[in-house]
Amino acid sequence: MYDVIIIGGAAAALTAAIYSSRRAMKTLIIAKSIGGQAAMTDVIENYPGFLSVGGIPLMNKMLKQATKSGAEINFEEVNSIDEISKKNEKSIFNVKTTAGSKYKTKTVILAYGKTPRTLDVPGEGKFGAKGVSYCVTCDGPLFNGKNVAVVGGGNSALEGAEYLSKICPKVYLVHRRDAFRGFEYLVKEVKSRKNIEILYNSAVKEIKGGNSVQSIVVEDFAKGGTKEILVSGVFVEIGSVTKTEFIKQLVKLDQIGQVITNNYAETFYPDSEKIRPGIFAAGDLTQTPFKQIVVSAGEGCIVADWVSKKKK
Amino acid sequence: MYDVIIIGGAAAALTAAIYSSRRAMKTLIIAKSIGGQAAMTDVIENYPGFLSVGGIPLMNKMLKQATKSGAEINFEEVNSIDEISKKNEKSIFNVKTTAGSKYKTKTVILAYGKTPRTLDVPGEGKFGAKGVSYCVTCDGPLFNGKNVAVVGGGNSALEGAEYLSKICPKVYLVHRRDAFRGFEYLVKEVKSRKNIEILYNSAVKEIKGGNSVQSIVVEDFAKGGTKEILVSGVFVEIGSVTKTEFIKQLVKLDQIGQVITNNYAETFYPDSEKIRPGIFAAGDLTQTPFKQIVVSAGEGCIVADWVSKKKK
Numbered sequence: 001m002y003d004v005i006i007i008g009g010a011a012a013a014l015t016a017a018i019y020s021s022r023r024a025m026k027t028l029i030i031a032k033s034i035g036g037q038a039a040m041t042d043v044i045e046n047y048p049g050f051l052s053v054g055g056i057p058l059m060n061k062m063l064k065q066a067t068k069s070g071a072e073i074n075f076e077e078v079n080s081i082d083e084i085s086k087k088n089e090k091s092i093f094n095v096k097t098t099a100g101s102k103y104k105t106k107t108v109i110l111a112y113g114k115t116p117r118t119l120d121v122p123g124e125g126k127f128g129a130k131g132v133s134y135c136v137t138c139d140g141p142l143f144n145g146k147n148v149a150v151v152g153g154g155n156s157a158l159e160g161a162e163y164l165s166k167i168c169p170k171v172y173l174v175h176r177r178d179a180f181r182g183f184e185y186l187v188k189e190v191k192s193r194k195n196i197e198i199l200y201n202s203a204v205k206e207i208k209g210g211n212s213v214q215s216i217v218v219e220d221f222a223k224g225g226t227k228e229i230l231v232s233g234v235f236v237e238i239g240s241v242t243k244t245e246f247i248k249q250l251v252k253l254d255q256i257g258q259v260i261t262n263n264y265a266e267t268f269y270p271d272s273e274k275i276r277p278g279i280f281a282a283g284d285l286t287q288t289p290f291k292q293i294v295v296s297a298g299e300g301c302i303v304a305d306w307v308s309k310k311k312k
Numbered sequence: 313m314y315d316v317i318i319i320g321g322a323a324a325a326l327t328a329a330i331y332s333s334r335r336a337m338k339t340l341i342i343a344k345s346i347g348g349q350a351a352m353t354d355v356i357e358n359y360p361g362f363l364s365v366g367g368i369p370l371m372n373k374m375l376k377q378a379t380k381s382g383a384e385i386n387f388e389e390v391n392s393i394d395e396i397s398k399k400n401e402k403s404i405f406n407v408k409t410t411a412g413s414k415y416k417t418k419t420v421i422l423a424y425g426k427t428p429r430t431l432d433v434p435g436e437g438k439f440g441a442k443g444v445s446y447c448v449t450c451d452g453p454l455f456n457g458k459n460v461a462v463v464g465g466g467n468s469a470l471e472g473a474e475y476l477s478k479i480c481p482k483v484y485l486v487h488r489r490d491a492f493r494g495f496e497y498l499v500k501e502v503k504s505r506k507n508i509e510i511l512y513n514s515a516v517k518e519i520k521g522g523n524s525v526q527s528i529v530v531e532d533f534a535k536g537g538t539k540e541i542l543v544s545g546v547f548v549e550i551g552s553v554t555k556t557e558f559i560k561q562l563v564k565l566d567q568i569g570q571v572i573t574n575n576y577a578e579t580f581y582p583d584s585e586k587i588r589p590g591i592f593a594a595g596d597l598t599q600t601p602f603k604q605i606v607v608s609a610g611e612g613c614i615v616a617d618w619v620s621k622k623k624k
Contacts, residue, residue, distance in 0.1 A: 065361075163335070294606070
């Protein structure tokens, strides 16, 4: 029987594990892999404490802190959580994985983040941390002085293009449709920038390069045909997916599948204002508008701190 | 004219500066010193990314990140903030310091934390990071297996004593009064622990030692006289002070002087539900119940992210 099972392997989950194990709670981390979106980033310059650090080394350091304090980790994928009994008004949960393992726990922390949508085109995987990025906020400054492309038509893509236009000579904004889905002021701003070239009705078909990205092949649906554009970076800003389908019976989700929480990282029963005892959530799978490593880490601390207080 | 002036020199302030300067906002940090409460800690083991790091080195790394991205820093003490004009519905503030400097800015981020109350007894300063601590959560695990004293009678002192009783052979709880001011369940828990010795009506008069703390001299007000008790650590948990008197005309404070904020780190007008444009707050001087470095850093990120979005 664990005091807490933490599902996820990146900043929110690992920080929660550091704090819960230091509070002498029996802690198990269940994660498919370590690092989440942070692991897709080669150079992180905005995590406080490091002038520059790789995503994978940073996440491995957090893991080491957690295991040093006594947290266990199993590399598996959780596919069900069931409330099996109540004892003195406290819930007990059964957590099962696709590999067939079963674990009992008094509390569950959901902290497995989001997965960015990918383009699924040749070259995207190959240039993973070598010019292809899924986060302008994280990686934008590394492309200072270089030509780049942003793919997408929502606020993230528009904000990304606007920011990059300040530090890059030329920004190509590649969008599948003929109009944007973002805020009007952002659309206006992007259209007013002389060094942003908008490619409407267009999609990236291939990403090419040597050691890193050198060009993209773009198809124009309206006019027909493709052209190759020289860029050093491609920012894919087409949204992300929260895999919360399997917990929708347990906790309240918003329209895009994010877990709804209060300031104390507590969750709610589905279609209810009532707090769901025993299940907590932190990091990018919640509604936080600030999807940054240090924000997730802060939330991981808050959730573990609160779980340890509630336990008493 | 600055885009943002950040008041404070620890995790919340420096992280805000990292993010605001990376967003190409003209940023000035004004701080009396670097590090805040973190700088009082010799060994930090719960900041994610470092198995062990000194408080001062960690804070200096954050400062370096901020200045590398373009943030400026002046070591001064702010003593007034005035709204001097509104331009297109946006405020402009005059920030003055005790040294007589004046700075103009479009936004202000309040992030100068809290100051722990001290005992003001001989030895307290000398053994600053050598056995005297103001945070059980931060430093408790470093005293595993050692005898310690906790000073105070509120929830922090009680929680601290309860936690330490699990990892230390003997815990002395020194309290000025004959009853506690904490939660009933905590008081019960502390009284039930056999290795916690409660010294009521008592105060620490001196902290003694060689290279680090070796004993405390405790006076008993009720019985009279003093005795010396051998301990390796003294945790002073007698509350902290938020110096917000000089901004009470500007923003809404709670009963103990903490700045009230919403989820976006925005402040409110005094005695009002109306958001105060241009003034934001993050970290320990707000109402967050989680006074940890990584939580403050996360809040510093949120505030800077939001300021940069609001600016547009």
